[in-house]
Amino acid sequence: MPGLGRYICAVAVVGVLASTLWTPAAWGDDDGNVTCTDSGLCINVAKKSKRSTPPLKSRGSASRDRGADDQAEANERLSDARKKFSAAYAQYDRQLASYNRCMRTFDPSLSNTGCGNVPTPPTAPEFDSDTFSGRGNQPTITPGQAAAIAVARLQLPTIAPGIGPSPNLNPWDMAAVGYPLWLWADGATHVGPIADSVAGLSVSLEADVSSLTFRMGDGHTINCSGTGHLWTTAVEPGRKSPNCGYSYAKPSLPDDTYTVAAIANWAVTWTSNGQSGVINVPAVDTTELPVGELQVLVR
Amino acid sequence: MSVGAVVTCCALATACTPEPASTNAPAPSPAATTPTESQIERHMRLDYEAAEAAYRANRAEQARLYQVGGTTRATSAMRATATDSYLRVTLEALRRIKKAGWHASGTTEVVGLVARGGWKENEVGLTSCEDSSVVRFFDHSGKDVTPSTNRRYVQALKVVKRSGRWKVSEAITAKVSSFEGQPCQV
Numbered sequence: 001m002p003g004l005g006r007y008i009c010a011v012a013v014v015g016v017l018a019s020t021l022w023t024p025a026a027w028g029d030d031d032g033n034v035t036c037t038d039s040g041l042c043i044n045v046a047k048k049s050k051r052s053t054p055p056l057k058s059r060g061s062a063s064r065d066r067g068a069d070d071q072a073e074a075n076e077r078l079s080d081a082r083k084k085f086s087a088a089y090a091q092y093d094r095q096l097a098s099y100n101r102c103m104r105t106f107d108p109s110l111s112n113t114g115c116g117n118v119p120t121p122p123t124a125p126e127f128d129s130d131t132f133s134g135r136g137n138q139p140t141i142t143p144g145q146a147a148a149i150a151v152a153r154l155q156l157p158t159i160a161p162g163i164g165p166s167p168n169l170n171p172w173d174m175a176a177v178g179y180p181l182w183l184w185a186d187g188a189t190h191v192g193p194i195a196d197s198v199a200g201l202s203v204s205l206e207a208d209v210s211s212l213t214f215r216m217g218d219g220h221t222i223n224c225s226g227t228g229h230l231w232t233t234a235v236e237p238g239r240k241s242p243n244c245g246y247s248y249a250k251p252s253l254p255d256d257t258y259t260v261a262a263i264a265n266w267a268v269t270w271t272s273n274g275q276s277g278v279i280n281v282p283a284v285d286t287t288e289l290p291v292g293e294l295q296v297l298v299r
Numbered sequence: 300m301s302v303g304a305v306v307t308c309c310a311l312a313t314a315c316t317p318e319p320a321s322t323n324a325p326a327p328s329p330a331a332t333t334p335t336e337s338q339i340e341r342h343m344r345l346d347y348e349a350a351e352a353a354y355r356a357n358r359a360e361q362a363r364l365y366q367v368g369g370t371t372r373a374t375s376a377m378r379a380t381a382t383d384s385y386l387r388v389t390l391e392a393l394r395r396i397k398k399a400g401w402h403a404s405g406t407t408e409v410v411g412l413v414a415r416g417g418w419k420e421n422e423v424g425l426t427s428c429e430d431s432s433v434v435r436f437f438d439h440s441g442k443d444v445t446p447s448t449n450r451r452y453v454q455a456l457k458v459v460k461r462s463g464r465w466k467v468s469e470a471i472t473a474k475v476s477s478f479e480g481q482p483c484q485v
Contacts, residue, residue: 037392
C-alpha cells in the first residue's frame, strides 16, 4: 500500500506541475474564461462587463444569451424557493390536520392537556417582479396555499358556549338536573369579507360558523347544525330548544362543576386568482357549569 | 483514478495537501479520528467524493438530455447537481440542441478526474478530462451534423455545496489535441 500511495501521489504532483504550465493562450477559443459543452458550444463565463462575443453564435444573440442566463438563474432560484416552501407547507398542512383533528374531538372533561398551539404557516416566498420577468414570473404558491396562509392570519374569534337559562338566574346559582337547557354560539358568528394579499396573490375571505359541537362535561356530546338558538326570559319555562339543547341526567354538585366546551366550526370561504374553496377552522372555548338537583317537598 | 484516492494520498503527503485546509476546519472530534486519517482529512475526502459524485451525475444527465434531443428547461437532476454559470452554459447548449431539432448519439468520456484546485469549506476544485469527440449529432432527418470543432477538453471545475447539496458551479475549459501529459491524465 505505501508503494501505491507514493505512485498515486506522484501522479497528483505531476498533475499539479503540469497545470502550472498552462498559459492563457491555451484556454479555448476566447481570450477569457470559457466553458465548452459536448456540442462544441463554448460560452464566455468571464465577468459580464467584459463579456465578449462567444464563438459559434452571432453577435446579435449576446443580449438574448444574457437574458437567458438571467432567466435560467431566476428560474433556478424560483424553483428552489418553491421546493422549500412546498416542503414547509406540506409539513404545516400535516400539523394543521392533526391539530384540527384534536380540536374536533377535544373533550375537556376527559383530557386537560389541550391540543397545543395552532401551527404557524410557513412564510410564502416573495419575489420582485422586476427580477422575475417573463416565464419564471409566476405565482410562487397556489391560490389554495395563499388562502390557507390568509386564513391563519385571520385569527377568528372563539365562540363561548351559550347556555340558558343561566345558573345566575336562580337563587341556587346552578343548572338543574332534568331541566331543558338551550345551547347556542355566544359571540360573532360571521366575519368578513376581508381582503388579504399573500405572495402577490389577492385573497378574499368570508367566514361563518357552520356548526357547533358541545361537550357537556358529563361524557355526552351534542351536535348542532347552525349556531343554536339564544335563550331569553321570554321563553316559556321548561320549553326545549328547537334545535340545540340538552338536559343533564346527573348532578355535578356538590363536589364539582361540569366543564362545557363549545367547538365552533368556522367555514371560511376563500376566493383567489379565479379559484375558490372552503377551509374549515375549529375554535374551542369552555365554561364551567354547576349542575344540581332540585327537590320538591310535598306534604 | 478516483478523486478519493488522490485525496487519501494527499492526506499522507503534506507536500500536496490542498491549501486552506486549516482555516475553516471543523472542530476535531476524537471519536471520528483514526491514526491514518485526521478529522479534516476525512472531511476533505468526503467533500471530494461528494463533489465527484455530483459532477458524474451531472455528466450522466447531460448525456441523457443530449440523446433525447435537448431541453428548454433545467431538469431537476440538472438543478440538483449544477448551478451558476455551469448550469447556465450547459442548459444553453441543450436549448440550442432542442431548438435545432438535433439529438446525440454516444456519450462524452470522462478520461480522468482529479482533485485539483484546492479545498475549502463548501467548495472544492476538480479537474476533468472530457472527450466529447465521440459524441455524434444528428438532425431530425438523421443527417450527421456533428460539429467539426475540437471537442477534447480539460475542465477546471469549481464544485460548491449549496443547501447541503454539492453542485458544479463553474468550468473553465482548455481545448487540447490530446490528453497526453494533461493534469487529469493518469
